[in-house]
Amino acid sequence: MIADIQKSNINDIEEIFRLYKIATDFQKSRFTVHWPEFERTLIETEIFEHRQWKITIENRIACIWATTFSDPQIWGERNNEPSVYIHRIATNPDFRGHNFVTEIVKWAKEYAKENGKKYIHRAYQPIMIMQP
Template structure:
């Protein structure tokens, strides 16, 4: 298993995994991801914020990171945190606890980037996903109604989000 930055050659596969994730979301009757703009992914790749797990030279999982997320985290955005977004897993590799691998990677990544928190969100109150993220080491912070969603992907508009956090001070 190798964790590395995604590159421009991965864009087709990234969008394929987003479509697969959206199809999976449809089966769970939860909020669906919109179709993301290619420019967003290109920017994340250029800024080295789009990541992938490779298993046997195949993309098993992708995600993006950010160091700021004020519209979702409000005043807490002032905390030094890394924010994980849009985890999508290749169905061939489901059930291999790849989010736990991302969490272990994120702990080192956060420390290397002088961050004290690892944070994530998911739209809505998806109880099975909340339970899974708790098993991966996150604390469930709660459900928050978003106020200012201008510029956020459309699935955040008029939405409540579940917030998750790992406080690295608590893991020492």
């Protein structure tokens, strides 16, 4: 099974929302804190700014996530570190168990280097990719 990481496009938006709904429903069943319902304009903006990503397998979306280079609401003062922030990883239930987070972090290390960033932040955990 060959996985491919690509930028999401506007044709993916319905599947992106489907995967976010599945992930949010799961969060609601397990946790008291869960994702809110996302505005369509937010996802469209991420797509147009090339910040919404996908892993495809056999032409199907297996996993999605968003990136940004700034996230002061979560990281506060640490937001000043040159970082890539990974948000809202959601996996298609048909593809669970493929360790996509590991693949995303590996991809993000290269993405960060290409964009002059030193850290990757995901799920409130910094990952240093280059020595200071």
